[in-house]
Amino acid sequence: MTFGKYIREHREALKAEDRRFSVRQVAQRIGVEPAYLSKIERGDVAPPSEAKIRALAEELGEDPDVLLAMAGKVSSDLQAIIRKRPQLFADLIRQLKSAPDHALLRIARDVRDGDW
DSSP states (O other): OOHHHHHHHHHHHHHHHOGGGSHHHHHHHHTSOHHHHHHHHHTSSOOOOHHHHHHHHHHHTOOHHHHHHHTTOOOHHHHHHHHHSHHHHHHHHHHHTTSOHHHHHHHHHHHHHTOO
16 A cells, blocks of 8 residues: 555544544644645655654554655664664664564564563
8 A cells, every 4th residue: 555545544534533634634733735735645746754754643643653664764763773883784674574573573572671
C-alpha cells in the first residue's frame, strides 16, 4: 500500500467516527493546505517532510517511524545514530533482515534491558 493511500484510509476511518478528520481540518492542524494533503493522499505528489509526517502521525494516532518508512524516509535521529557507525549498523541490519519478528523483539529487549 502506498503512503498516500494508507494516510487516506486511516484518516477516512477516523472521519467516519469524528468529523474533525476531514481533509480540510487535518490539513489545518498539521499546517498544510487541504489541496496539498489531498494530493499526498492521491499520490500526486511525493510524501511531505519528516516534520509534516510526524505531525500527521500524531494527528492520526499512527507510529511516526512506520509512516516515515512508508514514505521512504528514515527519521533524523536514526540517521544521526547510523552516521556515527555506518558500517557496523549496515552490517547489523543486513544480518537481521531475514530474522523472524520474535527474534528481533528479543534482541531489542536484551539490548534495552542491558542483558548483552
